[in-house]
Amino acid sequence: MEHESYHEMMKRGRFDFPIGFYHVEKYHPRFNMPYHWHMEYELIRMLRGGFTISLNEETLHLVPGDIVFIRDGIVHGGVVDSDDTAYECLVFEPPKLLHSANYQSSDLNNLLNHTFNVRNHFNQDDKKIALIVRILFEEMQRENPGYELIVTGMLYTVFGLIIQEKQYTPVTKQPVETSHLQMQKLKKAFQLIDDKYAAPLTLSELSSAAGLSPNYFCKFFQKMTHYTPIEYLNQYRIDQACLKLAYTDKSITDIAYSCGFNNLSYFIKTFRKQKGISPGKFRQVNRK
Incomplete structure (x- = not known):
């Protein structure tokens, strides 16, 4: 990996x-x-x-x-x-x-x-x-x-x-079954994001992986992470871009596309919004 x-x-x-x-x-x-x-x-x-x-x-x-x-x-x-x-x-x-x-x-x-x-x-x-x-x-x-x-x-x-x-x-009793099962389902959504973040994932695909209706999945996901699933997916993509900027020599364009962004300008805009710095500057700071 x-x-x-x-x-x-x-x-x-x-x-x-x-x-x-x-x-x-x-x-x-x-x-x-x-x-x-x-x-x-x-x-x-x-x-x-x-x-x-x-x-x-x-x-x-x-x-x-x-x-x-x-x-x-x-x-x-x-x-x-x-x-x-x-x-x-x-x-x-x-x-x-x-x-x-x-x-x-x-x-x-x-x-x-x-x-x-x-x-x-x-x-x-x-x-x-x-x-x-x-x-x-x-x-x-x-x-x-x-x-x-x-x-x-x-x-x-x-x-x-x-x-x-x-x-x-x-431990005097098993965890509340409903809560335990929900956490297991959330992990399946995390796993799909991890495996497929470079692809154009949809809310339907994420909720299906968790075995929940889209509406209930959105509510539970936001309760647990404080982000909507799509907001979280974009944050994950930017986090992966940070790792690649810091630890690989790939071009910024290649990193953007490999992290699920099909538009370089949108990637730079999203990156700057989340990190308060451009991808190029982020790479410079982490290479010092």
């Missing part, structure tokens, strides 16, 4: 150390986090500004010092408050990193098997977890010799503190 899919199956980090680290600020291709889901866990750490993020049907507003814990399979995405916002993301697979050790914890297994629901939002009042997460992110950014051992130890510590401080609730 030449692009990052909304059901992200991209390799994270190295084969022997599968952790992805992302520092995000203005002009990052994914500054406003597009709604997506993946089978890894994710930690988000707020550095500056504010960020409104949705996790399935829950919405949080983040400020500096806040930490978000996202387990596998959660549809998430959000919008920054201002251009000076900055945040960092750590994406990892606990089974690969933690189950390789000889020690096995039934409590850890309960977390990873979703027998427990982990608290998803921490702040500076959670002093121990906040300190460990800060060290974890700093080590990932610096990549000094031995950082892999420190990071793995810090991840164990995060899960250990979650267990020790009982930052979880036991």
Whole structure:
């Protein structure tokens, strides 16, 4: 795949150390986090500004010092408050990193098997977890010799503190069936957008992929993402264009057509409206 899919199956980090680290600020291709889901866990750490993020049907507003814990399979995405916002993301697979050790914890297994629901939002009042997460992110950014051992130890510590401080609730019943099924249907629409964004997708095709009537699909999609399906499709196309501008040498014209725009002028106009900058300038900024 030449692009990052909304059901992200991209390799994270190295084969022997599968952790992805992302520092995000203005002009990052994914500054406003597009709604997506993946089978890894994710930690988000707020550095500056504010960020409104949705996790399935829950919405949080983040400020500096806040930490978000996202387990596998959660549809998430959000919008920054201002251009000076900055945040960092750590994406990892606990089974690969933690189950390789000889020690096995039934409590850890309960977390990873979703027998427990982990608290998803921490702040500076959670002093121990906040300190460990800060060290974890700093080590990932610096990549000094031995950082892999420190990071793995810090991840164990995060899960250990979650267990020790009982930052979880036991799952006593299955999720509400209707809500669960709706989220699965939404993921199918995301998958179609990911697979076919270069084609002239219609509302009918998107709602059909989700198995919902166009009218109900529009209402549910907008409730979950705060965009209409077509608005979201165009945002996705621009996000993919950002990735290609930043990481490939394709011409702006080729990128426009490969991202579903059949008119270069309209692509430039839409890009500038969403990103506040021209495609050419965006490429220059990301090549510095």
